[in-house]
Amino acid sequence: MxxxxxxxxxxxxxxxxxxxxxxxxxxxxxxxxxxxxxxxxxxxxxxxxxxxxxxxxxxxxxxxxxxxxxxxxxxxxxxxxxxxxxxxxxxxxxxxxxxxxxxxxxxxxxxxxxxxxxxxxxxxxxxxxxxxxxxxxxSGLKRKRQISSKPKVDDDVHMTPREREVLALILKEYTTQEIADQLFVSIRTVETHRKNLLTKFGVKNVVGLVVKALQMGEFSAAS
CATH class of the missing domain: 3.40.50.2300 (Response regulator)
Structure with a gap:
């Protein structure tokens, strides 16, 4: 243990x-x-x-x-x-x-x-x-959208279908091992996709990734 x-x-x-x-x-x-x-x-x-x-x-x-x-x-x-x-x-x-x-x-x-x-x-x-x-x-993100309805240019993040799947599972609070099992890939592959997502979203950690995904309306992927 x-x-x-x-x-x-x-x-x-x-x-x-x-x-x-x-x-x-x-x-x-x-x-x-x-x-x-x-x-x-x-x-x-x-x-x-x-x-x-x-x-x-x-x-x-x-x-x-x-x-x-x-x-x-x-x-x-x-x-x-x-x-x-x-x-x-x-x-x-x-x-x-x-x-x-x-x-x-x-x-x-x-x-x-x-x-x-x-x-x-x-x-x-x-x-x-x-x-x-x-x-x-x-609630906070909804209020921000109401204040500024014009989307930012950098809000358009291009994700591959696999990266979107990984992000959806991260938002569902899956562990790296659980994501690997769900997608039938290796842990290293999941970590690579996560690293790519962090780079594309311009954040340093998973918390930033989740917050940014919420800001961009990706939260629906977890539903």
Whole structure:
């Protein structure tokens, strides 16, 4: 069994202790470090012998908040998955953090079971969007379209039929292995198609790919 290492950044000690207790109930999850705020997290990561795979991070923290920290993390440690855990559920917060490249956005009223599910999902598939976040994304993109109905020139991305199939399965949250099995191709072939999609859409990761696909109306491919 592969163990997923996790870092927690939250200024509320009681919340950190509760989250740690929940995670310790799962043999495949392990807390690697705890931080009180964004700067504390960055300091500990700089000294860590081994980086965590996932960071659970609050948005509102002293010294350095989650938004600023997420921006720095994506620059310094692009392979680390970031899941924000916050009481804020405003559309602007969600969309801004997704633009920064976070891999998941959870409200603190989320159950411990869903937090653990999100951790596993971002490691396996690259992102985790629950129904709440998905609706906010669609609502925000719909509003943008109403403000500017004229399509952008770069919105016309040419995809091969196979790339479109891969994108549709990514939007359905299939893993690389599941996509390979579904399309009867190798994992390497799927990874090549994913890399080509990232290049064509002009994004750096799967989260950006999903967001851009939504902006271009490709979400219907997942239905």
């Amino acid at each position: 592969n163990t997923i290492t996790i870092a927690i950044a939250d200024d509320q000690q009681l919340f950190r202790e509760g989250l740690t207790f929940i995670i310790h109930q799962h043999a495949d999850l392990k807390i690697a470090l705890e931080a009180e705020h964004g700067q504390d997290l960055l300091n500990q990561l700089a000294q860590a012998d081994k980086l965590p795979e996932v960071i659970l991070m609050d948005i509102k923290m002293p010294q350095m908040d989650g938004m600023e920290c997420a921006k720095i993390l994506k620059q310094r440690y692009p392979k680390i998955k970031i899941i924000t855990l916050t009481v804020y559920d405003q559309e602007d917060y969600v969309l801004h953090l997704l633009d920064l490249g976070v891999n998941g956005y959870l409200r603190k009223l989320t159950s411990g079971q869903d937090v653990c599910k999100a951790i596993r999902t971002v490691c396996e598939k690259g992102y985790y969007f629950d129904d709440f976040v998905t609706q906010i994304m669609l």
